[in-house]
Amino acid sequence: MLDIFAEIRDDLKIVEEELVSVVQAPDSFITETATHLINAGGKRLRPAFSLLGAKFYHYDIKKVLALAVALELIHMASLVHDDVVDSAVTRRGIPTVKSMWGNRISTHLGDYIFGKSLILISTYDNPIIPRVLSDTSVKMCEGEIQQISTVLDASQSIKDYFYRINRKTALLIAASCQLGAVACGAPVSVHGPLRRYGHNIGMAFQITDDVLDLVADQQQLGKPIGSDLHQGIITLPVIHALERCSFKERLREIVFKEVKTEQEVQEAVELIVSCGGVEYANKVALKYIQKAKEELSLLPDIPARDTLFTIADFISIRKF
DSSP, rough: OOTTGGGHHHHHHHHHHHHHHHHHOOSSSHHHHHHHHHHHHOOOOHHHHHHHHHTTTOHHHHHHHHHHHHHHHHHHHHHHHHHHHHHHHTTTTTEEHHHHHHHHHHHHHHHHHHHHHHHTTTTTOTTHHHHHHHHHHHHHHHHHHHHHHHHTOTTOOHHHHHHHHHHIIIIIHHHHHHHOOOHOOOOOHHHHHHHHHHHHHHHHHHHHHHHHHHHSSSHHHSTTTTTHHTTTTHHHHHHHHHHTTTTTHHEEEEEEEOOOOOHHHHHHHHHHHOOOTHHHHHHHHHHHHHHHHHTTSSOOOOOHHHHHHHHHHHHHOOOO
């Protein structure tokens, strides 16, 4: 990822330093838990997208820095809450805040991190920025609630799945690409295509994530394989396999079982793969990636555009 982000590497370091600075608190325990969360790492895709979007119009790191940090904080807050809901012990191979300090601390830390993002967002005069991020935050919660409420729900359709991942993942990535340009004063002719690029990339990213949950190397992925199946979360490869599999009754029996053994999860994965679920999901992700690339053709031919093309290609082949 650092190679892909070569153009903004130095500015991403500034974002990283600011992330650490922003979560410092008079209470040393809050600082410790928040710093642990930041030090757990991550791809920093959302701040990177905001910096790259800003490159298309009078780039100034000072104008986009607060936004870049706020975007990562919003994302991190959602992950902390996810870990509580999912009872996740590790993320990216590192102990979660939940596993080290429990649910109550994790819940409030997520709220604290989100509150910090609001302070940063409030520094912008352009009304598009708070309006987009407030709407995105609401819809992210809608997506998460829908996911929880539909666990083990056999009636879920592909349409339901797209609704969920749009809210869970794609909207924040779309906002990241768009608002970096907005922060630097870009017109809609620039930030509109960037938003649409981000939406398509976000959809592809989540679909690929759901595929990797089934077939990735666990050590590379940084979390247990088949965790969605264990939790009863129905993803695109599963929906497709349930529709097409000649062993659909056996697959349905496992998928909608409340408690599954590791052997059952492995059997389900093998059925999903053999029934074409993974292949189908990868094809859908590639269609979104192609749509994203088409939006880039509407933007100026600058190095940042090449980087966005490269990111699209990276998502199509990523292994973690």
